Amino acid sequence: MSANKISMAVIKRLPKYHRYLAELIDKDIKRISSKELSEIIGFTASQIRQDLNNFGGFGQQGYGYNVEDLYNEIKKIIGLTRTYNTIIIGAGNLGQALANYTSFGKFGFNLKGIFDKNPKVVGITINDIEVIDVENVKEFIKNNDVEIAYICTSRSGAQEVADVLVEAGIEAIWNFAPVDLEIPKEIIVENVHLIDNLLTLSYFLKDND
Amino acid sequence: MSANKISMAVIKRLPKYHRYLAELIDKDIKRISSKELSEIIGFTASQIRQDLNNFGGFGQQGYGYNVEDLYNEIKKIIGLTRTYNTIIIGAGNLGQALANYTSFGKFGFNLKGIFDKNPKVVGITINDIEVIDVENVKEFIKNNDVEIAYICTSRSGAQEVADVLVEAGIEAIWNFAPVDLEIPKEIIVENVHLIDNLLTLSYFLKDND
Numbered sequence: 029m030s031a032n033k034i035s036m037a038v039i040k041r042l043p044k045y046h047r048y049l050a051e052l053i054d055k056d057i058k059r060i061s062s063k064e065l066s067e068i069i070g071f072t073a074s075q076i077r078q079d080l081n082n083f084g085g086f087g088q089q090g091y092g093y094n095v096e097d098l099y100n101e102i103k104k105i106i107g108l109t110r111t112y113n114t115i116i117i118g119a120g121n122l123g124q125a126l127a128n129y130t131s132f133g134k135f136g137f138n139l140k141g142i143f144d145k146n147p148k149v150v151g152i153t154i155n156d157i158e159v160i161d162v163e164n165v166k167e168f169i170k171n172n173d174v175e176i177a178y179i180c181t182s183r184s185g186a187q188e189v190a191d192v193l194v195e196a197g198i199e200a201i202w203n204f205a206p207v208d209l210e211i212p213k214e215i216i217v218e219n220v221h222l223i224d225n226l227l228t229l230s231y232f233l234k235d236n237d
Numbered sequence: 238m239s240a241n242k243i244s245m246a247v248i249k250r251l252p253k254y255h256r257y258l259a260e261l262i263d264k265d266i267k268r269i270s271s272k273e274l275s276e277i278i279g280f281t282a283s284q285i286r287q288d289l290n291n292f293g294g295f296g297q298q299g300y301g302y303n304v305e306d307l308y309n310e311i312k313k314i315i316g317l318t319r320t321y322n323t324i325i326i327g328a329g330n331l332g333q334a335l336a337n338y339t340s341f342g343k344f345g346f347n348l349k350g351i352f353d354k355n356p357k358v359v360g361i362t363i364n365d366i367e368v369i370d371v372e373n374v375k376e377f378i379k380n381n382d383v384e385i386a387y388i389c390t391s392r393s394g395a396q397e398v399a400d401v402l403v404e405a406g407i408e409a410i411w412n413f414a415p416v417d418l419e420i421p422k423e424i425i426v427e428n429v430h431l432i433d434n435l436l437t438l439s440y441f442l443k444d445n446d
Contacts, residue, residue: 128330202438206256
């Protein structure tokens, strides 16, 4: 059950399992076969069995999966049986949007602080949290057991911020700045490059008229 | 040069080439070998040559790539030599953040309208654009040659909105709602499932303390 052997492709599919299983629970569905799950989730039944076998199975021949058990197992695997202290760096529009996303809190990602370097923004309150001068971020991370930082700065400021976060002992960075950060390998990084995503649309659209 | 044969993995890498080549141009670098490009972009040199061969090459043995020519070719391939009319559905925090993202406009994605169903939001102005009642979105799409819609609604409202967009003849949907939409295959869809992304971080973090 070592996590090291699991491919990134499988890991990236886990949240989707989690999402669909939550919906099945909402609909009060108790049990599901890999074939039925395949029809709603869009992966093949054999893909589903393979994916879940990575974590030790869970299905029973002739019965399928107990929805709630499977949901709880997936929750454990993707780390949703504990909480995480998070901060946002950059209180611009995107930072504010993320600060106001209540669903992150529901999943256990507790927003502890919001930081900005702009004196006009420092001191304002977003979702009951006061924006703090980014000068104080290092101390804050140490004092508040912050594990995850969401970088919502401009491209030009992101690497500098990342360096400070790394010095402060941050464990994971969720980067929204349109730049690939240089970060030590032991720190977990996920990038959301919105422009890259949008350019996939234009790639397919370009010849449409 | 048919786009049909290009794998999704290659297409997803193109925006990164575009981004790094823009930086090289900013630094006034005129020419680069696949080896040098490899060192800054993080793909192997052979990967780079393979990727670019999909579109007909561009490199010259012993010379490498002319940065500006390659940049312009990539721009063409990802569809950045024309503009796209876009709209946002859902003027909540995320919708507002996207509306205020000036970089989309710089790439040629021109925001033409913002829509919401909430009477408290309809009529307010975001980035000089007045929020319109979503009741009018179908007519608006037809009258303004809108090609791309960004769905920034809640999960529960997203499919209904998508159905209206499809009826109105939208060509591409950028979906930020945490749900997989049922959309006819001929319409291009890109999903940004933020929670899924965040759960990749928790997957790796869960055992860290």
